[in-house]
Amino acid sequence: MKILVCVKQVYDSPETLVFDEAAGRVTFGPHTVFRMNRYDEYALEEALRIRERLGDAVVDALSVGPPRVGKTIRRALELGANHGIHVQTRDETCLSAFDRAHLIAAASRGRGYDLVLAGIMAEDDMESQVGPLLAAVLGYGCATGVIFEELSADGREIAVEREVEGGSRECLSLALPCVLAIQSGINTPRYPALSHVLRARSAELECIEASSLAVPPPTQSLVCILPPAQGRQGEIIEGTAAEKADTLIHILREHSLLPR
Amino acid sequence: MSGRFFIIALHEGGRFREETWELVSFARRCGAADPVMMVLSDEGAIEQLACELAHRTGLDVVGLAGSHLRGYSAEAYIRTLVPFFRDASGKIRIAAAHTSRGIDFAPQLSAGIDACCITAVEDAGEGTFIRSLHHGRFRAEVRADRAKVVVTVLPGAFAPDDIAPGNPGKVGIVPAGDISLSTLSRGTRAPVHANMGLTRAEVIVSAGRGLGSGENIRLVTMLSSLFPKSALGATRAVCDQGWLDYSHQIGSTGNTVSPRLYLACGISGAVQHLAGMKNSGMIVAVNTDPDAAIFRVAHYGIVEDLTTFIPLLVDRCLKRE
Structure with missing residues (x-):
């Protein structure tokens, strides 16, 4: 069985982003550090567990992005992926989910993946689109929000549970090949084993130039980045820490929320 | 903005999700006074669901019916909706709620009809859509570069608008044909962690x-x-x-x-x-x-x-x- 896991590299903290309001653009700042999207960590872990159950499966990890993304692919190798694929873009130009899905599809076509796993969303864009779009482009079945999976004994179908509103679960069976967009909490991601860390250090990543892949024209354009909508005009309590605590206690008592 | 506007009304156990009525507000915010309501279900239930939509909203309703729509699966929805929209010409906007089901089928629907897909939309501009990103610190204003657009709308972003003072809308039931699915729906399990x-x-x-x-x-x-x-x-x-x-x-x-x-x-x-x-x-x-x-x-x-x-x-x- 061949399993592909799509991993995205995201910034660690949105506090390091730089907003140019006049230009309507957000860029990474000098202190921005990058790591694997947390939802993809669950997808990778699930792929590794499927491999352990089957014994003879191969797990490839793929990421799309500029050279810095190589580090996240190497992280996937440290965690236990067999092979890393880097679809390399030239610059920091923001790619839509549509672009990413088509790049991943173009890079993975013909490789005979039985199962493609991705996180349910990326923490930065929160679009929840790459998994299902990739399925549509490849002509695979798809389930999103997957919180449980079990391959059939013959390896031709997979039973999944999708987590829906309020924590209910929709149960379904999909024929392979298919794409699963994995919900967080499906497992507990592991720490890397030393042997894998050593192997990952010297492993060769397969590099594919994004510009060499045929991708349809974009479906959307970014007009601009805006500041957040003005929400409730709440009050920020000022003062020293002790004054803030006293003010809050006063407010809560006034509203009979805290016993006097 | 001209063109046709469709709202896909999601339902479970014979009841529409509350977000359905918010989508009517969203359509009006986008300049579509009279969007068309759409509901998908099996032949046994479609009539009643479609009539409820027509009464509550006063809008015209298209009901797509087939035995493959008895339970929900993304595949059942996509294989019903793609043939309906694929050959339609002109500007078409399709809205569904950004719920676990909405985001399950919307991207695949968009791929099947050469549409743009924009998810978790919380507002509309002049022919554009606005959504949050980066943990809600910023918003992106996005323009669709295709004639067809599929959007999922964030629950709670718009007030519900389901009080129709006038007459109920017209109901049309369209058989979706015999479709055999490779996905098998096996029902829903109750929450494990209700507190x-x-x-x-x-x-x-x-x-x-x-x-x-x-x-x-x-x-x-x-x-x-x-x-x-x-x-x-x-x-x-x-x-x-x-x-x-x-x-x-x-x-x-x-x-x-x-x-x-x-x-x-x-x-x-x-x-x-x-x-x-x-x-x-x-x-x-x-x-x-x-x-x-x-x-x-x-x-x-x-x-x-x-x-x-x-x-x-x-x-x-x-x-x-």
Whole structure:
């Protein structure tokens, strides 16, 4: 069985982003550090567990992005992926989910993946689109929000549970090949084993130039980045820490929320 | 903006999801006064569902019927909707709610009809759509570069609009034909982690990733002990980390709560979490990051480090008594 896991590299903290309001653009700042999207960590872990159950499966990890993304692919190798694929873009130009899905599809076509796993969303864009779009482009079945999976004994179908509103679960069976967009909490991601860390250090990543892949024209354009909508005009309590605590206690008592 | 506007009404167990009525407001915000309501179901149920939509909204309804639509699967929806929209010409906008089902089928539908797909939309501009990104710190204004657009609309972003003073709309039922699916629906399982204590609590002290470590859960426990009838809540991330079990989770895939007081500790304010608590009576947020999205829903905000502020707060509260 061949399993592909799509991993995205995201910034660690949105506090390091730089907003140019006049230009309507957000860029990474000098202190921005990058790591694997947390939802993809669950997808990778699930792929590794499927491999352990089957014994003879191969797990490839793929990421799309500029050279810095190589580090996240190497992280996937440290965690236990067999092979890393880097679809390399030239610059920091923001790619839509549509672009990413088509790049991943173009890079993975013909490789005979039985199962493609991705996180349910990326923490930065929160679009929840790459998994299902990739399925549509490849002509695979798809389930999103997957919180449980079990391959059939013959390896031709997979039973999944999708987590829906309020924590209910929709149960379904999909024929392979298919794409699963994995919900967080499906497992507990592991720490890397030393042997894998050593192997990952010297492993060769397969590099594919994004510009060499045929991708349809974009479906959307970014007009601009805006500041957040003005929400409730709440009050920020000022003062020293002790004054803030006293003010809050006063407010809560006034509203009979805290016993006097 | 011209063109046709369709709303896909999602339903479970014979009932429409509440977001359906919000989508009518959204359509009007987009300049479509009379969107067409669409509902998909099996032959036995379609008539009644379609008529309910026509009565509640006063809008025309298209019901797509087939035995493959008895249970929900993305494949059943896509294989029904793609043939319906694929060959349609002109400008078409299709809206569904940004729920677990909406995001399950919307991207695949868009791919099948050469449409643009924009998810978690919370507002519309002049022919554009607006959605949050980067943990709610910014919004992106996006323009579709295809004649067809599929959007999922964030629950709660628009007020419901389902009071139709006039006559019910016209209902048309369209058989979707015989479709055999490779996906097999096997029903729904009840929530594993429903927590009655949370829904009954008057005060919820809730923990986010900003707490920093599982060890610091004792801080929120300490804080909640100040309040009678209180319970501990948590974001999904806190439960994923194993700091608290999933019965404490508040948000779209967890519990939905509306206590008199919601005390958010180290919670950034992701839309999925806000969906579960934004109707609380009073929201107080404590976070080190002054730009956290939670401060835009909070009635009172405090920018402080929880590890020092909570012990101080508890201390000063007890001393005064």
